[in-house]
Amino acid sequence: MRAIVDRIEGDVAVLELDGTRFADVPLSELPEGTRQGDVLDGEPGNWHANEGEKNRRLAHNADLMSRLFKH
Numbered sequence: 001m002r003a004i005v006d007r008i009e010g011d012v013a014v015l016e017l018d019g020t021r022f023a024d025v026p027l028s029e030l031p032e033g034t035r036q037g038d039v040l041d042g043e044p045g046n047w048h049a050n051e052g053e054k055n056r057r058l059a060h061n062a063d064l065m066s067r068l069f070k071h
Contacts, residue, residue: 003040003047005030015040 003015003023012024013034023044027034031049034040039053 001041001043002050002053003042005034005036005038005040007036008034 001018003017004019006014006016006022008014008027011027013027013030015023015025017023025044029045030040030047034049037054037058039050039057040047041050041053042048
């Protein structure tokens with residue numbers, strides 16, 4: 001399962017799960033240092049960060065923005 005950290009509200013992270021639904025998860029159940037925008041793989045209770053996918057998404061979004069605001 002893939003999750004994107006949509007936002008953090010206090011000690012709870014709101015995760016977008018597989019692009020179809022949202023779930024509130026205590027930060028204590030996520031890898032230390034989890035931040036908004038992080039990509040996580042795994043399952044409830046066993047999440048791990050996917051830095052490669054996060055970086056790919058950031059690069060893709062930067063490319064889209066540069067094309068959108070191209071003069």
